[in-house]
Each structure stands twice: as structure tokens, then as C-alpha cells.
Amino acid sequence: MNFDFYLPTHVISGTGCVRNGGAVFSSLGRKCLIVTGKNSAKACGALDDCTAVLDEQGIAYQVFDGIGQNPLLSSCETAGQVAREFGAEFLIGIGGGSPLDATKAIAFFACNDLHGTDIYGDLPKNALPMVLIGTTAGTGSEVTPYSVLTIDETGRKRSFRDKHGLSYASYVFSDPNYTASLSYDFTVSTALDALCHAIEGYFASTATDISDLFATRGIAVIVKALESIKGKADGAEITMRERELLLYGSLYAGVTINTTGTGFCHPLGYFLTEEYQVPHGQACAIFLRGYLDEAKEHLCEKYAALFSTLGYGDSTVSTLIGELLNVKLPSLTEEQLREVAQRSAPTANFLHSPGVFTEEKAFELLKKVFQA
Template sequence: MNLNYFYSTRIITGKNCVLNNYSHFRALGRRCLIVTGQSSAKKSGALKDVQSVLNSFNISYDIYDKVSQNPSIATCINGGKIAHAIEADFIIGIGGGSPLDASKAIAVFAANPDLTEEELYSVHWTNKPLPIVTIGTTAGTGSEVTSVSVITNSKGLKKSFKDDSIFPSLGLGDPTYTMSLSDEFTSSTALDALAHCIESYFNRTANDISMTFSIKGVKTLLKGLIALKEEGASNLSFEDRELLYNGSIYGGLAINATGTAFPHSLGYFLTELYGVSHGTACATFLPFFIEHNARQVPELSDSFFQEVGIKKEELIALISSLTPRFSLKLTDSEKKTLSPRWINNKNLIKSWGEIDSDFVYNLLTEMF
């Protein structure tokens, strides 16, 4: 039995968890940079709550709201320079995966203002990153509770870096902040969370702890996903939103130990080149991934479906019904151009079976 696991983030969830846990902000310093996108932090009410807490304790702050979907390395470098210039003691990231991942990179650049892009990704940092507070406004990313950041590099490719020093000091999750999400965003982010759980479970690096998080995450998400399918996002209750949010946290805790598998790696090119949202891109490959593992590791697959309490066909049908449709036809030349991505790809290597560039080429031919 393998119970290896490391974790250093204080997680607090529930309604009004930001307003009710002000002491943790005060302990981090007297000045901070708030990292957000242009609208979600405001629309959700999260920014207002954070400002209320900071103002109550005379913690000064600047707001950096330049983070877009799939944040670029340039955006993070610029944010780091601003944080360094104002002598921020800590960083607060508010939003979905993009602002939260950006906040981690900005914390690194703030403490290391002369750091290069190559040094960021190779984790060659002289100084420890600034402390980070993460406040989620979507139910999907899990970035509130991981030591991973995915940033679009200068070549336009999504690339991750991982280090224990970018574990958030504090991760806060109030499902109320997800109530304003559209149907598309609710489905896409929830499917991302489901992908985290399933990819972590069917992962060569999975252990007893990560698999426990995965199973709990899937069981929690299923209740919310079924409600989403039947009621639509606009009719979801707070309790349904809480199920989706808590499921995403379980997913984050699972991939914190294992990382993801091939649906995430394959999904990246759909986002980078064709503008498909991240969760939708990953979910597009999820039914195939489930069928693939049923063939490759049948005993593990049988155990998974027995524990989560749903049949394989039912889960695939649920995923398919919630995955937004898009039309794409890849030429042979386009598929060959993508092939170098799959050589020695760590997420492909961690997947069960022989997953190489030929496997991916054939899969893309079948799907697109």
C-alpha cells in the first residue's frame, strides 16, 4: 500500500469563507497584488469580499486584472514586475484556472525579477516565491490546491511547471462565486474537474491516497453533473454548485499527486490552435480514455465503476451529453505537424498502454 503524499496548503471552503477567515490574510503581510481577469472576480462578488477584508485591516493592494484565458508568459512577467515594484508581501489570485495559475507564476517573478522564461519552467529560482492566496470562482480547475501552474509560453504552447514552493499558503472556496457562471462555463469547468479525477485514477503514478481523492471526486461531481444535465446551469441550487466545487477540489488533490494523463495533453492543441475551452478540449478525449482503460486495465476499470456506482456506458453518455460540440477536420499534414508534441510526453507515458505518437496520430485520424 502506497500512501505517499505531500501537501502544505490550508484549505477553507463554504459560504462566506473569505469574509469569515480574515485573520489568515493579516498574517501574510501589509501589501499585496490582486491578480484577476477582467470580469469574473467582479461579477462573482469575490473581489468585493477580498477588498472588504483587506480594507478592514489596512492591507494595501493593487489590482492586476490583465489575465486572459490561457495566460501568457509575458502577462506573468509583467505582473511580477508590478508586484516587485510595489513591494508586495503576497499575491492573491481570484478567478478560474487562468488567474490562479498566473498568480503562481507572478509570485515567482515578483521574488525573482530578473528570472528568464527558461528558468521559470526549469524551476531554477534563487528566491522563494511570494506567499499565494487562491480564491476560486469556477468549479473545475483545482488550482486552488495544487503546486502546478500552466502558462502559455512564448511559442504559444501551454506548458506547466511544478514546485512545492508554489503551493498556495491559503486556498479559499466559496461556491457562491460560481453561481453567475454561464451554462457553457459551468459544463466546461465541471468536465475539467471530472477529467482530473479520472485521469488521476487511471495513472501509472496513482497510489491509495490519490485514488481515494479520485473516487470521492467522481462520486461528488456525478451528483452535480446530473443536476446540471437535468436542470441547466441557471437553475442549479447552491447545494448543486457546492457539489461541483467540492468535486473540483478533490480532483485537484488527486492530480497533485499524479498529474494528468493523455486527455489533457491532447486537449492542449485544441485550445491553442482552435480556441476550444480547456475543459471541453479535455472532455472530448475522455470517452475514448475510459474505453481505452477498460481494455488496458480491465480489473482496475471494473473496480473504478463499482466504487463510483455508475456503469461505464452511463458515464460516457453523461460526459457526451454535457460536452459542447465543435466541428474540426484535421489534414494529414496538420496531424504530422503535431506529432513532435507526443514524443517523450510525460502525460502520455503515465497513461496505461503503449501511448506514442503513432497512437495519437491514429486517434486523431479517428476523431477528426
């Protein structure tokens, strides 16, 4: 048995949690930079709730809304400079995975003489404290130290984490109401990302007894919610109970990968997002049935135990994934697929995956997916 576990983040959840629990903001400082994308933080009500609490506490703030999808390193560095010039003492990140991941990098750029890819080096033990407020149900970024950013010069994604624990949020606020305005397609894509996290984490070589508890619960909750919302083409048809299940399912999955990291679905999916604008969750889920096949072959007892606990067969999950995938795959040559396998292989994600997942195995899986 393995009981290893570490998560130095205080999660505050439920309807109205920012208004009701935002008193903790004042413990972090008197000046704050709020990091968001262009629209979602305002549209869902999270930004207004946040600024109302800051006003009540007399905390000065400035909003930086320059974070786009697949956040650029340059945007994070610019925001760090804005925070430094404003004299921010803490950060609040509001949004889906992009603003939350960006906030983690901005925390370091704001306090240190770092530029561009310096963020991937040996980081100083100095960063602004963060509050993260999620507005989607999928990434789990709120409760992990990981930040996936896009390098401007190459257009490639690369993740970082700080070994001192400073890329964890001090506080996380999770209110299902903030996800209510999400479209059906966006809701499904982010939920598939969460399902990938839970399944990849459960079968990871780095899994522990604690992470398995969170993963099993996450899979059960996410599958239940996805089965329920399947076919509701209008996001307005999705009930608040279903959105609550998806949000908390994504947090269970996030806590899982906080311990385990992700498997090969994530690096294999990056190129689809980088080059073909496939939503991240859909891009990763394309490879999830292949991941389950590897788990069934190499971790057969654990595989059987999971579905015994869930109370349904593996075909239920595989069928659900197939029904929810909505991606027109590009036509790729074997040479192109080989290049994808080569650039995806030198990652810890392959080592975390069931069995011995190699570049050659990645190439065979890519051929199976793209040349079916």
C-alpha cells in the same frame, strides 16, 4: 499499497469563508498584490469580499487585472514587476484557472531576476506566498503546484511546477457562491475538466491509495452534479447545491492530480484551445472516452473496481460525456493530426497514462476522433 501524499495548503471552505476566515491574510504581510482577470472576480463578489477584509486589517493592496484566458508569460512577468515595485509581501489570486495559474508564476517573477521562459528552468528558492480564491468549479489549480502558461512567441501552452513546493498556495478559499453567476456552458466545460482530472488521475501510473480515494469521490460527486444540471441551458437554473457539488468535486479532483498529474487527454487537447479556441474542459473531454478505453484494456481489475464502487456501469459516464460535449471539430488532414501527435508525445502525461501510450497510439486516437 502506496500511501505517498503531500499537500502543504490550508483549504478554508464554505459560504462566506473569505469574510469569516480572512484573518489569516495578516500572517503573510502588510502589502498585497491582487491578481485577477478583467471582470469575473468583481462580478462574483470575491474581490469585494477580499478587499473588505484587507481594509479591516489595514493591509495595503493593489489590483492587477491584466490576466486573460490562457495567460501569457509576458503578463505574468509584467505583474511580477508591478508586485516588486509596489513592495508586495504576498499575492492573492482570484478567478478561474487562468488567474490562479498566473499567480503562481508571478510569485517567482516578483522575487527573482527572471524573464519569460526562465520560469521553466531551475527556479530559485524564493517566491512570494500566495492566497488563491477560486471562482469556477473545474481546474483544481487552487490545490496543486502546477501552472499552465502560454508562451508568447509560439502561442503554445507549457506547464511548470517548483520542486521546492513554493508554487503551492499557503491558503485556499473555496466559496460555492462565487460560482453562482457562471453560465451553463462555462459550468459544464469546467466540470468536464474536473472529471478529466479525476479519471485521468485514478488510472495514472503514478496513482496511490490516497489519490484513488480522492479520485473516486471526485468522480462520484461530479457525475452526480452533471447528471443533475444536464439540459439546464440557463445557468440561473443551476441550484446552489449543484454548484457546491461541482466546486468540491473539482477540489477532490485537484487533490488527485496533485499526486498523479494528468494523462494524455490534456496535452492532446491543448492544440484545440491554442488554435481553435475550444474551451479547455471541452478540449480535454473529447479524448476522455479514449482514455477510459485504454484503462479498460490495461487496468481491467481497477476499472471494474471503480464502477463497482460507483454503483453504475462505464456506459453511464461515456454517455454523459457524449451528451455534454459541445464542440464543432475542425476538419484536419492526417498530416495535421500526425503533427499534433508528435508535439503532444514528449510529455510525462503519456507516461502517466494506462498501458504504454505512444505517439502512434495518439495518432490513431486522433484519427478516430476527427475522422469519425
